[in-house]
Amino acid sequence: MTKNRSSANKGVFCAAVCANRQIRQRFYRLRLEFSGAGAEAFSNFKPGQFAELDLCDTALPPAKTIPEDLSNAAGRKILLRRPFSFTDVTMQGDKTLVDILYCVVGPATLRMTTLAAGNSVSIIGPLGNGFWVPGGKKRAVLVAGGMGAGPLEYLAKILTADYPGIEAIALAGAKMAKELPFEGRLDEISQQLGFSLPVFAKYGIQSVVATDDGSAGHHGLVTDCLSEWLGGPDLASESMIIYSCGPEVMLARVAEIAKEKKIDCQVSMERRMACGFGVCQSCAVECRVSDSSETIYKLCCEDGPVFDGMEVVF
C-alpha cells in the first residue's frame, strides 16, 4: 500500500444488500455486493478510504422501535449522502463484497437498519486516500476509539495478507463496554494483550481493550495503553508505525505520543461533509505547512481522510 491519490475509477454505483446484522445494541454490520463496474472499482478499495451512501429513500423502522433519544431526529427528511469506511472487502468470482460497521446515531443510520437482502443502495466511491505503509516497518500498532475500529479491521487484514514482515497489535477503546463495536461478552475480557477480539484475532493479531469506566478490559484510556506498550523494551521507533482512527481528542493524544517517541503515525480524520468528492469544501482539516508557521486547510475527503499525524493541527 503506497501513498496515492484517490482511485481513478470512482463513480456512482448500485450495490445489492446481502445482509444487515445487529451485533450489539446500536451497532450493525451491513454487507453489500457489487457487480460489474462497481465490483471492479471497489476491488481496489484501500483501508481508510470511504464511500458515500444514499439513504434518503430508505424506510424508517417502525416508530415503536426507534430509541427515545432519536425519536425527534428520526422524522427529519434527510438530503445528503453519508460517508462510511469499510471493515472488509472480499472478491467472490466477479462480485465484490464489502462490509460496513455502523452505529445508529441519527436519522440516516436509523434508516440504514431497515436495509435487507433484496434491497439496493446507491454508493459513490471509492473516495479519499487510505492508510499507507512506508518502507522498513516491522511493527504496527492499530489504535481504535469506538467506531474507529471499522477501518482498522480491514487494515489488519491487509497488513496480515500483504506485509508478512510486519507484526501488528490492536488497541481498542471506548467510554464503556456497551460502546465497543464488537460482538461477544466484552465485560468478561482480559486486561492483557490476547486474542480476545475476534475481529483482529481472525487475522492472527492480538488486541487489548480499554474502557474509560473499566466496564471492559483495561480501566482507563486507550492512549494510556499505547504509552505503556510503547514504554516496553527493545522497540526501535523507526521500524514502528501507529495507525489510528477514532474521536479527534484521542487522535490528538495518539499524535502527541507518536511525536514524543519519534514514531510514524497516521490518523483517519472525520468531518461533516456534504459531497465527499471535493466540491463542497465543507470538510476542512487544518494542517501544518513544512518549514513554516503558517497553516492551511486541506480537505478531509480528497486530501484525507488519512493524514500524517504530524501534519494535522489538533
Next chain:
Amino acid sequence: MNESVDISVDFAGIHLANPVFTASGTCGYADELGEYMDINRLGGFITKSITRRPRKGHATPRIVETNSGMLNAIGLANIGLDKFIEEKLPVLEKMSAAVFVNLAGETINEYVAVAERLANEKAIAGFELNISCPNVKKGGISFGTEPVQVKEITSAVKKAAGEKVLMVKLSPTVTDISVIARAAVDAGADALSLVNTFTAMVIDIESRKAVLANKTGGLSGPAIKPIAVYLVNKVYNEVAKDRGVPILGMGGIRNASDAIEYIIAGATAVAVGTANFVEPGCAAKIIEGIKKYCTRNNVAQIRDLVGSLLKEE
C-alpha cells in the same frame, strides 16, 4: 423524437445548447464533476467564487443538514486569482459550456481587480457577481442589500468586465428583491441569478450553541424551492420581463420538473446546486428530462416556456 425539440436558449447574447447550469460552489473550479458526468453536456458552468487572493475560509463545522436542506458557511474558501488562472483556466478553455466566473471580494476594488484580469480571457463567457454570500463579514451580502451599493458595485464591475456578460446574483434575504434587481439592471447588469442561500441557523439544544463554527450559514436545497420559485416569478414580472434581462433561476432543483417550474416562473435558464453533492451527474439527467417534458407537452422550443405561467382569467 427528442431531437426535434429545441432546448437551446439565448442568455444575454450567449447561445446555450440547453438551459442547465451547475451553480457556483457546488461544481468546483472546472472539471471536478467530470468523473461523474460529461460536463460538456452542460449549458453553462459557474465556478466557485474567486477572490483576488486565496482565502482559507471558516473553521469547521462548515455545514449542517436540515429538513430537506442544508446550511453552509464555507467562507468563500478558494485558491485565489493567480492559481485559478494558472491551473484552472486551461481546463475551462476546453469546456463547451458557457463558463461564468463567480466574483467575490471584500471591497469593490477587489471585485474589479478580478474582473479586469479575466475580462479578455477567451475561456470565459461572463461573470456572476456575488453580492449575496451570507457568510462573510466584509463584502458578500453587505453589497447586495442596499440599492445604492448594488448600483455602485455593479457599474464598477460592468466597466471592468469589458465585453463579458455580467450577471448579478441576488440574495433572498432582503425586504423587496425587485428593488435590488432593478438597481442591478439600472447599473448595467446583463442578467440576474437568483436566489443565493437564505441566512439561517441551527442550534444544538444539548450544548445550546450554534452548530456551525460561523454561527449562521446559508440554507439551500429542496426546502427553499417554493420560495425561490416565487421570487423568480416576482423579479420576472416586476423587472426582468420588461427590461429584457434573462434570469438564471436556482434553489433546490433536483430534477427536470423542478427546473421546468423555474422556467415557467420566468427563468431563461436554471442552475443545479446542492443536488450536485448528492447526485453529481444529475444535471445531465435534468437536461434529458427537459427534452422529454417538451416532447410530451408539444413544446417545440424551450424558450417558449419561459415566463409562461398562466394568469387566472
